[in-house]
Amino acid sequence: MDLTLDAALEAIADAGLTRDDIDGIATYPGGDAVGSNGFGGPSAAAVQDALRLDLNYIYGSGEGSAQLGSIIEASMAISAGLAKHVLVFRTVTESTMQGTKNRNPGASMQRAGGFTQFLAPFGAISATNWFAQVAQLHMHKYGTTREQLGQIALTCRTNAGVNPRAVYRDPLTMDDYLNARMISSPLCLLDCDVPVDGSTAMVVSHVDYAKDAPHVAAHINAVGSAQYGRPSWDQYEDMTSMLAQGVSKHLWSRTDLKPSDVDVAELYDGFSIITLAWLEALGFCAQGEGGAFIEGGQRIARTGELPINTHGGQLSEGRLHGYGHVYEAVVQLRGDAGERQIPNAEVIVAANGGGPIAGAMLLTKGISN
Amino acid sequence: MAIDLDILTVRIPPQDDPETAFFWASGEDGKLRFKRCQSCGYYSHPPTPRCPKCLSGEMVPEVVSGKATVLSYTVNYQQWVPGQEPYIIGLVTMDEQDDLRLTTNLVGIPIDAEGIIGMKVEVRFLARDDIWYPLFVPEGA
Numbered sequence: 001m002d003l004t005l006d007a008a009l010e011a012i013a014d015a016g017l018t019r020d021d022i023d024g025i026a027t028y029p030g031g032d033a034v035g036s037n038g039f040g041g042p043s044a045a046a047v048q049d050a051l052r053l054d055l056n057y058i059y060g061s062g063e064g065s066a067q068l069g070s071i072i073e074a075s076m077a078i079s080a081g082l083a084k085h086v087l088v089f090r091t092v093t094e095s096t097m098q099g100t101k102n103r104n105p106g107a108s109m110q111r112a113g114g115f116t117q118f119l120a121p122f123g124a125i126s127a128t129n130w131f132a133q134v135a136q137l138h139m140h141k142y143g144t145t146r147e148q149l150g151q152i153a154l155t156c157r158t159n160a161g162v163n164p165r166a167v168y169r170d171p172l173t174m175d176d177y178l179n180a181r182m183i184s185s186p187l188c189l190l191d192c193d194v195p196v197d198g199s200t201a202m203v204v205s206h207v208d209y210a211k212d213a214p215h216v217a218a219h220i221n222a223v224g225s226a227q228y229g230r231p232s233w234d235q236y237e238d239m240t241s242m243l244a245q246g247v248s249k250h251l252w253s254r255t256d257l258k259p260s261d262v263d264v265a266e267l268y269d270g271f272s273i274i275t276l277a278w279l280e281a282l283g284f285c286a287q288g289e290g291g292a293f294i295e296g297g298q299r300i301a302r303t304g305e306l307p308i309n310t311h312g313g314q315l316s317e318g319r320l321h322g323y324g325h326v327y328e329a330v331v332q333l334r335g336d337a338g339e340r341q342i343p344n345a346e347v348i349v350a351a352n353g354g355g356p357i358a359g360a361m362l363l364t365k366g367i368s369n
Numbered sequence: 370m371a372i373d374l375d376i377l378t379v380r381i382p383p384q385d386d387p388e389t390a391f392f393w394a395s396g397e398d399g400k401l402r403f404k405r406c407q408s409c410g411y412y413s414h415p416p417t418p419r420c421p422k423c424l425s426g427e428m429v430p431e432v433v434s435g436k437a438t439v440l441s442y443t444v445n446y447q448q449w450v451p452g453q454e455p456y457i458i459g460l461v462t463m464d465e466q467d468d469l470r471l472t473t474n475l476v477g478i479p480i481d482a483e484g485i486i487g488m489k490v491e492v493r494f495l496a497r498d499d500i501w502y503p504l505f506v507p508e509g510a
Contacts, residue, residue, distance in 0.1 A: 132443035
């Protein structure tokens with residue numbers, strides 16, 4: 001809660017508002033912070049109470065369009081006239097919890113229920129296992145290599161090197177990547193994101209407020225909230241991709257902008273393979289060509305044609321779980337990214353989630369209609 | 370030589386669930402079953418009370434051949450449980466239907482084997498505490 005309140009108060013002040021202006025809260029995943037073993041922060045109601053707010057709108061759920069579903073929800077509440085300024089936040093304490101035995105999925109799970117019922121009884125107890133099969137099939141079907149996938153990790157690390165808030169900033173070489181210990185083949189330790197303690201908060205406001213705001217606003221140009229196909233870790237039709245496919249189609253159907261208009265892509269990287277799947281799904285390259293697209297890493301570097309994860313992503317900045325990507329998109333659009341600033345960044349796509357959950361958002365600099 | 374199916378130090382059992390109990394008990398007679406629509410013939414997994422294709426409510430567990438093809442796999446190295454040796458998690462497609470898929474363990478296959486994707490496999494059951502876990506070995510093993 002302390003991290004959450006620090007982030008919330010900083011976001012509110014940054015938006016030129018006071019807490020009395022906040023009339024809505026939305027968060028992911030909501031629910032019980034302690035029971036979630038660090039995966040979730042305080043509930044929306046807990047934050048409401050801590051700040052003694054009167055709210056016209058409140059939302060907290062782990063279902064929906066992945067982590068940024070909560071931001072989509074906030075924008076819908078504003079569009080519907082239910083609220084004017086919605087505080088959105090995502091808090092994790094996974095680093096702290098990593099030191100307790102409760103974070104170990106093998107030790108904590110007594111009986112496999114829900115979606116894990118047909119996974120965990122076969123030792124498929126970690127998301128690493130589930131995404132590893134996606135990566136394996138992608139490599140088998142399209143010839144994608146570990147060296148290509150490694151470019152995601154290397155690019156994130158390079159970007160983290162100029163992000164003072166990043167956890168891992170020391171340079172990483174391809175040899176380091178290829179020699180890292182295997183977790184679940186073909187995914188090694190450096191394909192997996194880094195658990196951290198942190199809270200990310202932003203304020204979503206009505207477009208009419210933008211002219212009064214102290215900073216240039218990031219405009220939500222379009223969102224992709226569609227969920228097409230089976231929402232399942234192992235039953236999705238094309239196991240080389242993910243529900244990112246439907247979200248991406250939906251996103252591009254709701255804007256005049258095109259993939260070629262995008263200046264920066266902040267793509268979820270809970271695992272490196274997810275970023276690759278988003279690059280393909282969002283149409284930056286064709287299905288199956290993601291490996292070739294990132295070959296050598298130049299194209300996705302900060303100096304390349306499509307810089308990705310300019311903050312270092314979850315692989316190196318830390319696992320702020322989707323919100324870190326959206327936050328970085330806003331910072332880049334405002335031109336506040338310092339040494340890692342991408343010149344003239346005006347259109348940024350932020351994509352969250354992997355496997356059976358997905359959501360995406362196209363953000364533009366300033367208000368356009 | 371008999372294949373040792375007991376590759377996990379700790380095997381997490383499924384929750385008691387009346388809708389899936391038939392699946393976990395199916396191997397008692399050595400046969401694998403999936404729910405099948407009696408109206409259109411579609412197999413549904415995980416089991417559902419209605420056919421997800423034609424919406425018929427006549428879903429009955431039916432025996433399948435137990436033969437499948439490996440769609441994808443991973444070798445798990447991380448010791449989620451201390452002392453656990455590396456093991457193979459596989460995703461297999463049953464011969465009966467293109468989208469009848471099961472996450473399972475592949476056993477009797479070296480972890481560094483080539484050509485695991487596309488391998489023809491067949492079911493074996495590991496019985497533990499009245500649960501019959503369907504695992505897969507190379508066909509004819």
